[in-house]
Amino acid sequence: MPTLIPQPSQANFHETVFNLLPTAEIVLNTTESEVFNIAALLAAALRPATRFELPIRAGKASQAGDIALMLEGNDPQLGAEGYTLEISPEKATLRAPTAAGLFYATQTLRQLFPIAIDCKDEQPNQTWQIACGQVRDQPNYAWRGMMLDVARHFFGVDALKHLIDLLAYHKINTLHLHLTDDQGWRIMIESWPWLALHGGSTATNGDPGGYYTQADYRAIVAYAQERYITVVPEIDMPGHTNAALASYDELNENGLAPNLYTGIKVGFSSLAIHKAITYQFIEDVVREIAALTPGKYLHIGGDETHSTSETDYITFIERIQEIVTKTGKQMIGWEEIGKTHLKPGTVAQFWWNRKVITQATDQGNSIIMSPANKAYMDIKYHEMTTLGLAWTKSYTEIKDAYEWDPASLIDGLPAESILGIESALWTETIFTQGNLDFMAFPRLCGYAEIGWTPPEKRNWDEYRGRLAKHGQRLQKMGIQFYHSSQIDWE
Numbered sequence: 001m002p003t004l005i006p007q008p009s010q011a012n013f014h015e016t017v018f019n020l021l022p023t024a025e026i027v028l029n030t031t032e033s034e035v036f037n038i039a040a041l042l043a044a045a046l047r048p049a050t051r052f053e054l055p056i057r058a059g060k061a062s063q064a065g066d067i068a069l070m071l072e073g074n075d076p077q078l079g080a081e082g083y084t085l086e087i088s089p090e091k092a093t094l095r096a097p098t099a100a101g102l103f104y105a106t107q108t109l110r111q112l113f114p115i116a117i118d119c120k121d122e123q124p125n126q127t128w129q130i131a132c133g134q135v136r137d138q139p140n141y142a143w144r145g146m147m148l149d150v151a152r153h154f155f156g157v158d159a160l161k162h163l164i165d166l167l168a169y170h171k172i173n174t175l176h177l178h179l180t181d182d183q184g185w186r187i188m189i190e191s192w193p194w195l196a197l198h199g200g201s202t203a204t205n206g207d208p209g210g211y212y213t214q215a216d217y218r219a220i221v222a223y224a225q226e227r228y229i230t231v232v233p234e235i236d237m238p239g240h241t242n243a244a245l246a247s248y249d250e251l252n253e254n255g256l257a258p259n260l261y262t263g264i265k266v267g268f269s270s271l272a273i274h275k276a277i278t279y280q281f282i283e284d285v286v287r288e289i290a291a292l293t294p295g296k297y298l299h300i301g302g303d304e305t306h307s308t309s310e311t312d313y314i315t316f317i318e319r320i321q322e323i324v325t326k327t328g329k330q331m332i333g334w335e336e337i338g339k340t341h342l343k344p345g346t347v348a349q350f351w352w353n354r355k356v357i358t359q360a361t362d363q364g365n366s367i368i369m370s371p372a373n374k375a376y377m378d379i380k381y382h383e384m385t386t387l388g389l390a391w392t393k394s395y396t397e398i399k400d401a402y403e404w405d406p407a408s409l410i411d412g413l414p415a416e417s418i419l420g421i422e423s424a425l426w427t428e429t430i431f432t433q434g435n436l437d438f439m440a441f442p443r444l445c446g447y448a449e450i451g452w453t454p455p456e457k458r459n460w461d462e463y464r465g466r467l468a469k470h471g472q473r474l475q476k477m478g479i480q481f482y483h484s485s486q487i488d489w490e
Ligand code: ACM
Pocket: 303, 304, 334, 351
C-alpha cells in the first residue's frame, strides 16, 4: 500500500496496478497555461528516473496508459485546494476545481510511484507501477506555512528554490521570509540602499552576509507562485532593527548609527518612535515591499520589543497598521500585536504568550499557530544535537513536533480564528544547506501533515511507519535529514 505524507483525508487502494509506460502522455482537458505549467512540473519530476518523454497534450481524449489532468469546476465541496485522484489499470485521472487542487493531486501522484522515482539518475531496470484506487482530498487548514530566517544567516536564491520544491512536495502553501533583523537586512530597498549594502553585509558570528536584489526577490516569488506557494515578507520592527539603525544615522534617537551586530542577543534595538523620519522610512520600505508582493499579507514583526515602552509600542504598531493597510495589504504581526487595537483582517502569529494571543482573538482577529516549543525548528532535537538552541527549556523530537493539535493547544480559542500552522526556522546556528536540511527534516513533514490532514486521521504510531518509508524519498532527493531513533528507518 502506498505511504503518503501528508495523509489524504480519504484514500483507498487495491491490489491491481497502473503501469506508467514509455509511451505515456499527460493529457489536459483545457488549454489554460496554468494547467500546462502543472503538467510540465509533473513531467519534469518524473523524467529524471524514468527517462520517459511524457509529452503534454491539450484537448484530446486520454488513452490507455495516460495521465489525465482535468480542471473541472463541478465539485464545490473540494474547496480552493481539494482534488480527486482515480487510478485504474488503464489510466491515472487527476481532477480538481482549481489549478491549486490539480497541483496537489500531482504531488500525491508523485508519492504513489516507487521510491526510485525520486532518483536523479535513470533507473533502467525499474517498472513504474502504482496501486489502483481513489483519493479524495482537501486540506484541514488554509494556512500551511514555514518561516525561514534569512537575516541571522543569509540563504540565496538557489537555496530558497530547493526549499520551495520541498515545501510544495509536502503541500505547504506559504513561505514566510524573515528578511530583516539586528544581524542583517536582506532585501534591496531602492529608496534606502544602504540597508542592504551596509546592513546586509554581515551575519551572525561574522559570517558572510548577502541580500536579495529586487530581481532576485521577484524570481523567488515567481518560483514559489508556480508551485502554489505564497511568499510573505517580514520586515521586523520596531525592535530587531540594528541592521537598519547601523545603516542610517537619522533613524537613531541620538542621530548616531551603531555598529553592525553579529551576536545572538535579542531586544536591544528600537526604531525612534517619535521621529518623523522613521515613518517616512517605513512608508518607503512598505511601498517597495508591497510592490514586490502579489500575496495579500505583509508581516511587520513586532516581537520582543524590550527597548520600546509599552505606550510607544502601541502608538507605533497602530501607525504601521495604517501604513500597511493603505497599500491594500493585510498586516500580520507576532503575537505581541494583540496588545494593540487591531483592524479587521490583521492577523496575529502565536509563538509563546497565550495571554497576548488571546487579546488578538478577543478582538475577533485570526491567528496563525507557531508555538515555539512545538513548531520552532531552531530548537535542538535532543540534548546532544550539535546544531540549534534550547531556549524553550525543552527539546523538540520528531514525536513532539508531530503530536499536537493547533485547535486544542490553547484553551478557549475559537476554532474559526485559527487560519492554520506555520513552523519556523531561526538561523542563529544554521549556516549551510546541510544545516537547514538537518533541522527542518523530518520535522517539516510532520508540520505539513498537521496543516493538511484532519486531526482524526493523525496518529503517531501509524505516522512513524509512513515516515520511515518517506525517509527513503528524502534520501533519494539528497536531503541530509535527522535520523531520529524514534523512527525505524527503512
Ligand atoms: C519570536 O520568536 N521572537 C517570534
